[in-house]
Amino acid sequence: MRAMSKPRTVLSSRRDFLVTTSAAAAAACAGPSFQPHVAGSDRIRVALVGCGGRGGGAAANALSVQGEQVELWAAADVFAGKPEATVDALEEQFGARAAVPKERQFVGFDGYKQAMDSLRPGDIVILTTPPAFRWVHYAYAIEKDLNVFMEKPVTVDGPSAKRMLALNEKAKAKGLKVGVGLMSRHNFGMQELKKRIEDGELGEILMLRGYRMHGPAAFFRSLKKPDGISDLMYQIQRFHSFLWASGGNFSDFNIHIIDHLCWMKGAWPAWAQGIGGRHYREGKEGVYVDQNLDSYGIEYVFDDGTRLFFDGRTIDGCKHMYASYAHGTKGVAVVSAHDDCGLPSAIYKGQRMEAANLAWQSQVKKEDENPYQNEWNVLIKAVRDGLEHNEVDHGVRTSLITAMGRMAAHTGQVVTPQQMLDEGMEFAPDVDKLTMDSPAPLLADANGRYPVPMPGQKGMREY
Ligand SMILES: NC(=O)c1ccc[n+]([C@@H]2O[C@H](COP(=O)([O-])OP(=O)(O)OC[C@H]3O[C@@H](n4cnc5c(N)ncnc54)[C@H](O)[C@@H]3O)[C@@H](O)[C@H]2O)c1
Numbered sequence: 001m002r003a004m005s006k007p008r009t010v011l012s013s014r015r016d017f018l019v020t021t022s023a024a025a026a027a028a029c030a031g032p033s034f035q036p037h038v039a040g041s042d043r044i045r046v047a048l049v050g051c052g053g054r055g056g057g058a059a060a061n062a063l064s065v066q067g068e069q070v071e072l073w074a075a076a077d078v079f080a081g082k083p084e085a086t087v088d089a090l091e092e093q094f095g096a097r098a099a100v101p102k103e104r105q106f107v108g109f110d111g112y113k114q115a116m117d118s119l120r121p122g123d124i125v126i127l128t129t130p131p132a133f134r135w136v137h138y139a140y141a142i143e144k145d146l147n148v149f150m151e152k153p154v155t156v157d158g159p160s161a162k163r164m165l166a167l168n169e170k171a172k173a174k175g176l177k178v179g180v181g182l183m184s185r186h187n188f189g190m191q192e193l194k195k196r197i198e199d200g201e202l203g204e205i206l207m208l209r210g211y212r213m214h215g216p217a218a219f220f221r222s223l224k225k226p227d228g229i230s231d232l233m234y235q236i237q238r239f240h241s242f243l244w245a246s247g248g249n250f251s252d253f254n255i256h257i258i259d260h261l262c263w264m265k266g267a268w269p270a271w272a273q274g275i276g277g278r279h280y281r282e283g284k285e286g287v288y289v290d291q292n293l294d295s296y297g298i299e300y301v302f303d304d305g306t307r308l309f310f311d312g313r314t315i316d317g318c319k320h321m322y323a324s325y326a327h328g329t330k331g332v333a334v335v336s337a338h339d340d341c342g343l344p345s346a347i348y349k350g351q352r353m354e355a356a357n358l359a360w361q362s363q364v365k366k367e368d369e370n371p372y373q374n375e376w377n378v379l380i381k382a383v384r385d386g387l388e389h390n391e392v393d394h395g396v397r398t399s400l401i402t403a404m405g406r407m408a409a410h411t412g413q414v415v416t417p418q419q420m421l422d423e424g425m426e427f428a429p430d431v432d433k434l435t436m437d438s439p440a441p442l443l444a445d446a447n448g449r450y451p452v453p454m455p456g457q458k459g460m461r462e463y
Contacts, residue, residue, distance in 0.1 A: 044124060045119050045123040046072050046124045047118065047124075047126065048074070048128070049077075049125060049127050050076075050077060050127065050130075051077040051083045052077075052128065055126060057372065058181070060094075061373050062126070062380070064373060065376055065377055071097045071098075072087070072090060074100060074106065074114075075087055075105050075106070076106040076111030076112050076114065077106075079107070083100070083105035108436065112136075116144050116146060122383070124379075125137075125149075127150040130236060130246050131153045131246055131399075132428055133431060134154050134164070138150065138154075138168075138392075142170050146176070149178075149180075149181070150179070150395070152181045152399065153251045153255050153398075153402065154395040154399050155396055155400065157426055158423070158424025159426035160426060161421060164392065164396045165393065168392040168393055168396070178389070179376070179379040179391055183341060184259055184260035184340065185263065185394075187343070187345075187374070188362070188371075190336070190362075193335065197264055202332075202347060203330030205264070206329065207306060207309070207327045208261040208306075209311075210257035210323075211321040212253050212321075213320060213321040214322060215315065215317075216316065217314070220240055220253075221292065222241040222289060223285055223287065224286070224287065224449075225289075232439065239252075242290065244428040244442055245441075249314060253312065253314075256340035258300075258398065259402075260324065260336065261326065261335065267303065268302075269302050269417075270302060270417075272299065272301065272401075272407075272408040273413075274408040275412075276293035276297070277293055277294070278293045278294050278452070280315065293409065294314045296312040297312075298312075300405060322338060322339055323336050331359060332353060333345065334347075343369060344364070409455070410455060411460050411461070413459075415460075423460065427442075
């Protein structure tokens with residue numbers, strides 16, 4: 001683990017971050033160095049790396065693009081049985097187009113290479129492992145001239161964000177098409193809301209707020225590692241519990257709302273401060289040893305002084321709140337009505353969200369309602385028609401800004417994007433060298449407990 005230099009609370013200018021990232025965004029998109037797929041001429045082959053819940057979902061979206069010939073060609077995972085289970089389920093739904101034979105199902109840390117080696121330049125690889133592996137797999141996809149769909153978050157810390165931005169320069173130079181699973185951006189209701197905000201219907205945005213507050217979900221918490229599995233594989237399997245693997249539940253759960261609120265504002269926050277705590281470390285099942293806090297309250301501050309407040313809570317029995325809002329001088333908008341990006345979006349006159357004040361509500365056609373499908377329709381069209389499409393720079397910025405709030409809460413300090421890029425702790429610098437026998441990037445103490453955030457005690461280190 002790399003240590004950070006001396007803790008710093010001075011705000012560095014946001015300009016540096018923008019220079020770094022806008023240089024990336026402005027880089028020329030050269031033409032592809034390989035033959036793009038031509039409509040109707042052949043099937044696009046897709047390889048799936050990370051055969052879990054979202055991987056299966058993304059593959060199903062790829063196979064569901066209307067009027068297209070897409071074929072699941074290969075599947076890879078680090079756990080035996082996962083490629084087979086995913087292929088079987090997809091084959092049941094899509095028949096021969098998803099019937100990946102055993103010889104193209106790969107298991108192990110190198111499985112991603114074998115899966116990508118089986119594709120042709122211009123085919124698509126889906127990267128849906130825990131995000132720690134994203135830059136490793138993306139680097140190889142670029143080397144192989146593959147178009148990519150990758151899930152969020154795309155990085156978990158500052159140093160890997162920097163690496164991802166540099167890698168993306170290569171992808172853009174090759175003209176690769178890359179979708180990132182920040183599906184709010186493909187929600188048609190939110191797209192119209194964004195236009196209306198740009199047209200001034202909300203006036204000046206003064207404050208944004210988002211909430212994700214529900215009971216424990218996914219691998220938010222973990223008990224002590226049982227026998228029969230290595231520490232490394234336990235941490236990978238339960239990646240939401242471990243900061244190196246996922247950015248923790250804060251990054252994994254909250255990124256969508258933070259992303260779409262920044263989109264509505266049309267800016268990235270200059271700094272963040274925050275608080276967080278863990279009320280419950282024991283439950284009926286036993287003692288939880290993971291690294292997550294169960295409550296977070298983050299204040300993101302934009303250059304113009306306006307604020308984005310985000311509250312996250314993962315505790316049973318409390319009020320469920322999972323939605324997002326933008327307040328302007330003329331009115332208030334419901335950005336996500338429920339969950340990560342739930343329809344309908346709406347605008348109310350004034351600050352009270354009452355029926356009498358409703359000024360506009362999104363109307364989206366049934367067939368356009370699923371943003372997970374919309375993002376794939378856009379990606380496949382870009383691949384077929386050779387259109388520019390690369391969502392990675394924006395995916396990195398959103399991942400970094402989300403992690404900035406997390407780091408602020410975990411350290412108890414003010415954090416800027418530039419600090420994260422230049423001095424941030426890299427949780428697992430050798431993630432590209434892992435084998436089944438490697439020690440885990442995070443070590444438990446004699447009682448099987450992992451280090452947790454200790455605000456105020458560790459300078460700018462998160463644990
Ligand atoms: N956009 C969304 O709304 C959304 C929803 C769910 C998940 N996700 C994202 O998708 C990603 C996967 O989440 P999930 O819920 O599918 O988790 P999951 O645990 O169900 O699936 C992840 C799979 O990746 C495999 N894996 C881990 N490391 C690997 C490696 N190095 N090489 C190959 N395979 C590896 C695991 O064994 C597992 O099968 C995460 O980044 C998550 O944040 C996004």
